[in-house]
Amino acid sequence: MDAIVKTLTRKTDEDRRPTVSEAEEAVRTLLRFIGDDPEREGLLDTPARVVKAYGELFSGYEASVEDVLGRTFEEVAGYDDIVLVRDIPFFSHCEHHMVPIIGKAHVGYLPDGRVLGLSKIARTVEVFARRLQTQESITAQIAHAIDAHLKPKGVAVLIEADHMCMAMRGVQKLGASTLTSTFTGAFKTEPREQARFMSMVRGFNYPA
Template identity: 65%
Template sequence: MDAILDPFKKTGSAPDIKTARPSREEAEAAVRTLIAWTGDDPAREGLLDTPKRVVKAYEEFYRGYDENAQEALARTFEDVGGYDDIVVVRNIPFYSHCEHHMVPFTGKAHIAYYPIEGVVGLSKLARVTDVFARRMQTQEHLTAQIADAIDEALQPRGVAVFLEAEHMCMSLRGVQKHGVSTITTQFKGVFRDDPNEQIRFLALVRGESA
């Protein structure tokens, strides 16, 4: 395999592919190697089709590499009756995979922005979250990518992103601490410049009046 990806490209598109991906057959062979490495027999009946299933599952887990966040945010709506106050979408479920151990982390995203000339469909904010979550990630990088993509596409007065997640690399291995959550935030524009806007956003995330 002579292919590597650049996961830190700061655009809404998938990371640069510097050389070609391995073939499906090569990916399935790699799974068989891992099965044998664990001490099991990849030729036994219950594992015969496992390499195909794993590769198919990986296509879903990591489909974000083939998707573009800017395309998801391309269509906006300007006929909003002059609305220019905060837009908040809470409790967007997501799952991703830790780039250090390739095990899942799951949680919820809360996203807000202040529109200038128009708004984007609410489902598109969930879509953008998935585009970046369906890649190998760190939570910190995922948070920044979501905020950067929204800021680049909509050019709003401000963007706020709040992610809370549980990491299986911490609960299933290593220190094995279950129920521990990690919180990351990213603020741009008025949210970065005005602490009161951050307080308002966090209050809305918690379901309090702002």
């Protein structure tokens, strides 16, 4: 019985969220690891600043995309063509090296009687961006969240981003951009709709 209690206690200790003080001490450990002195004047407040910054940079873990998407609207005067929010800037962090991903998202959908408030699309991008991510995952997550909540005829997401893990380390290729896309519904099954979306993203008029 004592062994079981110890096992359960150990699991609880491992699973609990660290305190702010523990997080700050972890930053001090990293400062020592890179060869600096966390007690020197310029670094005295760095652990507290880093922990506070992480609370903002990774606020997506505290957000619910269902709450962000919220209410939809039916009064659209019969509008049933593509709704596109283009060039949504975002900052995320690579889950492999925890360095920045800087990019922009283009999100469109074909309504089926209901539409979203336009700001909700940008906020949905923000929820998923402010987590440790891969670009492939964030692209799919945005599309599937809107698809599940709104149930439109289709959703299209295109993301263009620069990865600091490629620019600052490793191959060190500054300026190399990565493009990812996810299509659902009509955007996946009808090449014309996909072509229209891509044309609108690039600012061209696709023939009716």
